[in-house]
Amino acid sequence: MSIEIKNVAKRFGGFVALDDVSVSIPSGQLTALLGPSGGGKSTLLRIIAGLERADSGRVEIEGLDATDLPPQKRNVGFVFQHYAAFKHLSVHRNVAFGLEIRKRPKAEIRSRVEELLALVHLEQFADRLPSQLSGGQRQRMALARALAVQPTVLLLDEPFGALDAKVRKELREWLRRLHDEVHVTTVFVTHDQEEALEVADEIVVINEGRVEQIGSPDDLYDQPANDFVMRFLGPVTQLGDRLVRPHDLQIHTGAPDPADVTGRITRITRIGFEIRAEITTSDQIVTVTLTRNEFLSLNVEAGSTVQVRVAPQIHAGSATGNRSEILRAT
Numbered sequence: 001m002s003i004e005i006k007n008v009a010k011r012f013g014g015f016v017a018l019d020d021v022s023v024s025i026p027s028g029q030l031t032a033l034l035g036p037s038g039g040g041k042s043t044l045l046r047i048i049a050g051l052e053r054a055d056s057g058r059v060e061i062e063g064l065d066a067t068d069l070p071p072q073k074r075n076v077g078f079v080f081q082h083y084a085a086f087k088h089l090s091v092h093r094n095v096a097f098g099l100e101i102r103k104r105p106k107a108e109i110r111s112r113v114e115e116l117l118a119l120v121h122l123e124q125f126a127d128r129l130p131s132q133l134s135g136g137q138r139q140r141m142a143l144a145r146a147l148a149v150q151p152t153v154l155l156l157d158e159p160f161g162a163l164d165a166k167v168r169k170e171l172r173e174w175l176r177r178l179h180d181e182v183h184v185t186t187v188f189v190t191h192d193q194e195e196a197l198e199v200a201d202e203i204v205v206i207n208e209g210r211v212e213q214i215g216s217p218d219d220l221y222d223q224p225a226n227d228f229v230m231r232f233l234g235p236v237t238q239l240g241d242r243l244v245r246p247h248d249l250q251i252h253t254g255a256p257d258p259a260d261v262t263g264r265i266t267r268i269t270r271i272g273f274e275i276r277a278e279i280t281t282s283d284q285i286v287t288v289t290l291t292r293n294e295f296l297s298l299n300v301e302a303g304s305t306v307q308v309r310v311a312p313q314i315h316a317g318s319a320t321g322n323r324s325e326i327l328r329a330t
């Protein structure tokens with residue numbers, strides 16, 4: 001394990017920001033700290049970095065007890081949402097900074113910076129000032145700067161948080177590829193479940209100062225430990241007293257089965273390739289998502305009466321033996 005967080009607690013006045021948090025972060029992986037705003041993610045990251053002290057508990061980094069070490073002795077690199085670059089220094093000098101203060105030989109600095117700028121695809125911007133870069137390019141420069149001193153751990157606090165949706169998406173794909181090349185143990189904070197699911201090897205879900213679940217994106221999505229994780233990781237709807245994903249529901253227009261709930265389609269919304277059908281039963285409004293083709297083959301419209309059920313774990317359609325009547329949404 002690269003980072004061991006053991007029974008860490010942190011209060012701000014009377015407010016409990018972290019309540020007995022224990023997490024093991026494996027070496028070489030990309031781990032996301034995911035959760036709603038104010039849940040304690042940044043506080044945990046800052047405690048790993050040494051920027052904040054835990055009231056109790058311990059932090060080990062690569063087998064070394066780092067609990068009482070100052071940030072500069074932990075060999076960690078950071079990138080924050082609003083990265084403070086040296087405005088008057090070129091991109092090259094910004095990336096070189098950590099190596100220069102460590103008094104590395106000039107030739108080594110030059111070749112290392114060139115290598116890093118190539119890694120983050122900023123070679124042609126080496127002589128620009130940070131103000132002449134786009135927001136996404138600036139964050140890539142920040143990553144190159146953090147990597148320059150070869151940290152054992154890279155800590156990213158919402159590094160793409162201030163960027164627009166399209167650039168964020170590009171940068172998260174880029175971060176994944178970069179990590180596949182560099183393999184430095186990386187912990188990043190995000191409140192965006194899609195970002196965590198897409199990028200992380202492992203996700204730690206943090207809410208109200210506690211760890212709700214730790215697992216791979218698949219584990220969390222398919223086997224959420226509780227309703228909080230299930231709600232946080234993706235869309236949910238309720239059918240009877242079951243909390244389910246809208247795409248795990250089926251609808252059909254055949255004769256009702258004991259497992260079915262009868263309802264009327266009260267709204268149909270198209271979102272890209274998906275159709276979201278709102279179905280009003282005797283006591284609930286249930287949301288079902290289907291692909292467009294699945295929806296079209298049902299031959300229903302607003303006002304139609306349909307049967308809704310949770311897709312059986314086994315083969316969809318086996319309950320009636322008539323696959324054409326039962327559709328499992330993607």
Ligand SMILES: Nc1ncnc2c1ncn2[C@@H]1O[C@H](COP(=O)(O)OP(=O)(O)OP(=O)(O)O)[C@@H](O)[C@H]1O
Nearest residue numbers: 012017035036037038039040041042043044189191
């Ligand atoms: N220095 C501080 N003094 C007082 N309260 C603080 C301090 N730092 C954080 N907090 C509080 O601790 C709680 C956890 O904050 P933290 O920044 O860790 O949450 P977060 O999960 O990272 O949320 P966000 O995504 O909004 O940054 C919040 O309620 C915050 O107001």
